[in-house]
Amino acid sequence: MIAIGTLLLMVPAASTGTSLGVIDALFMSTSASCVTGLSVLDISHGLTRYGQFVILVLIQFGGLGILTISTLVLMMVRKRPTLSGQALIKDTFTYGEGKQTASAVLKAIFVTAFCIEAAGALGLYLRMAPETGWGRAAYPAVFHAVSAFCNAGFSLYSDSFVGYREDWAVNAILSVLIIVGGIGFIVIADVKKRFMERKTVVRRLSLHSRVALTASAVLILVGAAAILVMEWNNTLAPLSVPGRIMAALFQSITARTAGFNTLDIGIMANETLFFLCILMFIGACPGSCGGGVKTTTVFGLWVLGISRLRGYTHPQVFRRTLTEASISKATSVVMVSMAVITLAIMVLMMSELGGFSHTQTRGRFLELFFEALSAFGTVGLSTGVTETLSEMGRITIVALMFIGRLGPMVIALAVSRERISRVHYAEENIMIG
């Protein structure tokens, strides 16, 4: 898909200026397919309507593809589900028949995604149409609804949504699309089931859904509060107080994967950029269009840390014990991700900062660090360095987007294999701390 996208974007009709080179077309195609949203050019002016349409199609198929694959992978992994795990799958996917098939899941995902995107597009259309005219409003409404639900972060405006930063309706519609697109299909199905059930006994949500919803809510609120404090006198300064709260909230929501922005990332304070890096690393929920190491991964490790600090042997949360398998997976995903990012950052620094004295280029460290985390988390926020990257730098970012897209899932899948060691070695402590 990336290859086809690359070819389609290299056609002269795709760009307004000269045709895109291989690396730039590859970059844009990967960025769209992986729903990242980083751009080596301004798609609002640099690409023709045809080129933008290619991007839109890549986003839509990339987003749905990752949604489907990750959902199926998560279902496959649970070969030996616990009691409540089994209940979850049955409740979620059987829809009464008693047997869930891949094609049924596929259909459910496509129908859900289409309905949500259509509703979002309609909302945006109704909001925009009075200003831009009923005919011209349709295309951006559809583009942005798809881009938001798929957490792609591509925008037809060169400043993303800075122009709409005080528009409550646009902010609200985009936020809902982003959150729903990033929470994961399994959670959506679980919640839907929960509220549509007419049984007398109220079924509780699965542990996974509760963890995903709680983690997302906490991250959004804490993120917004932190951004509010750190940017109050900086990028938030020109806004009214409710406007500041809205902008901080929007930035907190989009930073974990969507990648839209209503504030100027390039002039944000260092501490805010560093904080956004952490949000970008965490990312969205598993089984969604979002990237990062995933909210549940970080939540699991956090619960483990806190439980152990309180002296409990097993990680407990919401009156459940997390399985050792979940914790091991989480540790592997985080460790490998950190190693990959570290390597990529070093490559980027060597490829981008070669020719200058190191004390002069200190400032670019944070920008490249930010860029690498944005690519890995398929977020797409940037301080503006994307267009200035060298060829080596662009290739590194392409690799990082690709690894960030599939890596955590592949690692979790690999970790799920159960290989019985022929020899069981004696246990022995090592000293820690």
Added chain:
Amino acid sequence: MIAIGTLLLMVPAASTGTSLGVIDALFMSTSASCVTGLSVLDISHGLTRYGQFVILVLIQFGGLGILTISTLVLMMVRKRPTLSGQALIKDTFTYGEGKQTASAVLKAIFVTAFCIEAAGALGLYLRMAPETGWGRAAYPAVFHAVSAFCNAGFSLYSDSFVGYREDWAVNAILSVLIIVGGIGFIVIADVKKRFMERKTVVRRLSLHSRVALTASAVLILVGAAAILVMEWNNTLAPLSVPGRIMAALFQSITARTAGFNTLDIGIMANETLFFLCILMFIGACPGSCGGGVKTTTVFGLWVLGISRLRGYTHPQVFRRTLTEASISKATSVVMVSMAVITLAIMVLMMSELGGFSHTQTRGRFLELFFEALSAFGTVGLSTGVTETLSEMGRITIVALMFIGRLGPMVIALAVSRERISRVHYAEENIMIG
């Protein structure tokens, strides 16, 4: 001890210029007691011989104190040791009598430390004396031997050991002192026992010792190779090829806690600084004078990640299975440490970069990031920003040195309590990746 040191350093006789203020004296006293080595002033010129002597005493007692406490804590923790764990303690500390007491351990530590420091001081004295005269060489030889063994990183030269960067003897003596001081007393005792035994059956080293020795060796060699590549045309450029290898090796050895330098940290490449940050975070081995989250912690998580990726349920290394308790501790230590460092970095950025536009101060991000990790890992390397820190920044660094010194140990200790949960909740998976 920190308080007494602060008072002693505030006396006018301690400094060559005006007396130190409370915060500066507190900073220096904490830095010395925690064997960190960060300085708000150049101790070679800013402090009198008396002031330097106070620093020396603080280093010696701080280093021995942390060595003793951490060794005793590690021994205490093993209330329910595994079979081979029990063997280790008995073999290591009983010295034939059959019962180890805290005072016996204390004595063994003091004797070992004194012998090693005396040997190091003698070596340095013999090397230096022909140049500086037999009388004047004694004081720096003792100071630097103590500073190296305690991994303190204080030097009587304003450029640390840059002047000796091509001196094989000085490099070798300091390196050995640093490595022995950072490997941990338990490992020293274990190795000593291994080679002094006259039994016909050769006893293997404990898993802990093998992990500690392997991790240290790998980190030193990989670190040196990385520094060699990244700094070849930069700070290493003026040296001969063997000189470059020696300098890279020395920098790799000192970065994980000692904090001496023979290269100019301030003009290093961004990628090198970032890489050194990782080494500083990892730190030395538990039960030593060194800081950081500890080599065995990172090694344990690495083994878990690799074992799980290969499909094994349990983390296996050297024909042993790591206990779940070790892994849980390691996860807690790393998670909490990262949270503390993140918080400190944000405070530092807010306290230090307040008055300037953010695009102008981008460059200071990496320097403050480096400074925070250096303080947390009680390393003492600096790009040179220590002296320019605001009061708030100095207090943050003091707090970070203190937390970095005791934190990992306290966390590991807290995690070791075993509290039996009254209710055992059902296990349930969450989805990861």
